Amino acid sequence: MSIALGILNSRQDADECINDAYLKIWQAIPPMRPDSLKGFIGRIVRNVCLDRREYLSAKKRARGCEVPFEELYNMLPDERISPDVKDSEITDALNGFLETLEKDVRIMFVRRYWYLDSVKMIASRMGFSQSKVKTTLFRTRERLRKYLGERGIDV
Amino acid sequence: MKRGRIAEAFGQIDEKYIEEADAPVIRRKRCGKALLTAAVICLIALGTAACAAGISGIYRLKEYFEATRRMYSLPDFTASDGYASELGTDKVLSEGCAEAVSVSSDGHSLYVMIDYRPFEEDLEKLPKDAVGNFRQACDDIGACSGHWDTVSFENGVYTFIFHCLGIDKMPEDGITISLNGFGYRSKDSIGAFETLRDEKVEVYIPVDKLKYPEVKNGEGETEGVKFTAELSPLGVYIRMYDGYEELIEKMGMKFPQVTNVQLCLSDGTVIGDGYDYRKIFGLFAGSGGWVDGDCKCEYFAFSVPIDISQVDSIIFNGEKAELRDAG
Numbered sequence A: 001m002s003i004a005l006g007i008l009n010s011r012q013d014a015d016e017c018i019n020d021a022y023l024k025i026w027q028a029i030p031p032m033r034p035d036s037l038k039g040f041i042g043r044i045v046r047n048v049c050l051d052r053r054e055y056l057s058a059k060k061r062a063r064g065c066e067v068p069f070e071e072l073y074n075m076l077p078d079e080r081i082s083p084d085v086k087d088s089e090i091t092d093a094l095n096g097f098l099e100t101l102e103k104d105v106r107i108m109f110v111r112r113y114w115y116l117d118s119v120k121m122i123a124s125r126m127g128f129s130q131s132k133v134k135t136t137l138f139r140t141r142e143r144l145r146k147y148l149g150e151r152g153i154d155v
Numbered sequence B: 001m002k003r004g005r006i007a008e009a010f011g012q013i014d015e016k017y018i019e020e021a022d023a024p025v026i027r028r029k030r031c032g033k034a035l036l037t038a039a040v041i042c043l044i045a046l047g048t049a050a051c052a053a054g055i056s057g058i059y060r061l062k063e064y065f066e067a068t069r070r071m072y073s074l075p076d077f078t079a080s081d082g083y084a085s086e087l088g089t090d091k092v093l094s095e096g097c098a099e100a101v102s103v104s105s106d107g108h109s110l111y112v113m114i115d116y117r118p119f120e121e122d123l124e125k126l127p128k129d130a131v132g133n134f135r136q137a138c139d140d141i142g143a144c145s146g147h148w149d150t151v152s153f154e155n156g157v158y159t160f161i162f163h164c165l166g167i168d169k170m171p172e173d174g175i176t177i178s179l180n181g182f183g184y185r186s187k188d189s190i191g192a193f194e195t196l197r198d199e200k201v202e203v204y205i206p207v208d209k210l211k212y213p214e215v216k217n218g219e220g221e222t223e224g225v226k227f228t229a230e231l232s233p234l235g236v237y238i239r240m241y242d243g244y245e246e247l248i249e250k251m252g253m254k255f256p257q258v259t260n261v262q263l264c265l266s267d268g269t270v271i272g273d274g275y276d277y278r279k280i281f282g283l284f285a286g287s288g289g290w291v292d293g294d295c296k297c298e299y300f301a302f303s304v305p306i307d308i309s310q311v312d313s314i315i316f317n318g319e320k321a322e323l324r325d326a327g
Helices: A002-008 A011-028 A037-058 A068-072 A087-100 A103-113 A119-126 A130-150 B004-010 B015-022 B033-052 B057-071 B120-125 B244-250 B274-283
Strands: B084-086 B097-105 B109-117 B132-139 B144-154 B157-165 B174-185 B193-206 B216-222 B225-232 B235-240 B261-265 B284-292 B295-302 B311-316 B319-322
Touching: A002 A011, A002 A037, A011 A037, A037 B015, A068 A130, A068 B004, A087 A103, A087 A130, A087 B004, A103 A119, A103 A130, A103 B015, A119 A130, B057 B084, B057 B097, B057 B109, B097 B193, B109 B144, B109 B174, B109 B193, B120 B193, B132 B144, B132 B157, B132 B193, B144 B284, B157 B284, B157 B295, B216 B311, B225 B244, B225 B311, B225 B319, B235 B244, B235 B261, B244 B295
Parallel strands: none
Antiparallel strands: B084 B097, B097 B109, B109 B157, B132 B174, B144 B157, B174 B193, B216 B225, B216 B319, B225 B235, B235 B295, B261 B311, B284 B295, B311 B319
């Protein structure tokens, strides 16, 4: 639910998406044995909610908050930048980058861009000030930009 | 909406990072020897105050159910009251010892809250921020596994929740829960459990200490098969009579699922119907079944106790069974 609320900022939309996600999970689970059930379910919820968010944005009905990963938009916005780099290579690079981070920073980064938590939520969860969270996220984005550049991914 | 390729790639990151970021934050506090005496005095004072205030294993089980209820946003008719029995003693646990502090059961499902004080040397070996746990927890009555997890770590004592369900008959003496291999789940490779101590720790639950809650009963017929339903705060127990094999085959399943059960509340709400169908998944913690003579029995356990006074009837496989208080 927290993922859904983070993306949609509306209890009603989040409820409907969770409903859809439950159905998808129900349909997907029998043939699949996910390594991590939590991760598997979270991924489905996240995708359903992002699709809903996209639909609502198109209809200009999206409510309120910016989706956190819009902060990442200026890095590789679309296929025109680094067209030769495959999506799977970007994912591998991202996994490699996450491995290099200190645990607290990594958790903060994943909470922001996977769970799509607000800065306030991250600060409260981890016991840091909001300004520390903002600064750390900013610096980590810059580190990511540098990391990708060093691996030939032009951002 | 602007997503971008990095954001898309974020959706595919390794699940170990997703799990890591969602792990509960357990604060481990350690004090030096100089502070130990003062800490012990404080703990004794706190313990005395807690006992005086009536804070007990029952309270902690209730807290666990309340946290679960909030986490899954369960419907309003769930009750955090654990219908629990107190089992713990006032003794301070020695290193390597465990005890059941409270238990909640209706005869077919069993929730047990267990305290365990690890050896100090094991705690020293535990990586920073790792959550201590046992590799395996099992009972000696052959029940289906429900849930096993670390709940908290306070003052050198881990508290775990153990749940088993689908118990056909309670033993006459007691139930032994075996906790095997204290250790922790490694963050480096998903699924790998690092055992710090192989010794088995056993916890005994004397059955005569259990207080079973009030239940409601009903009966009905579906597809020509008679069934009885028993509702307790902890679960729904269905007994199917002659012809149950054909009934289950018609359901298209190997055994009845939670989706075959709906709860009708006094205010007209039907949990498990239409928009509310998802609530049934959160409400149930699992199911277990067995054959008793000519009957097929299936038990559906709730993840938190419910207030049965608000449930008027049960729908099983589309057929309603009105409930009345068991005499």
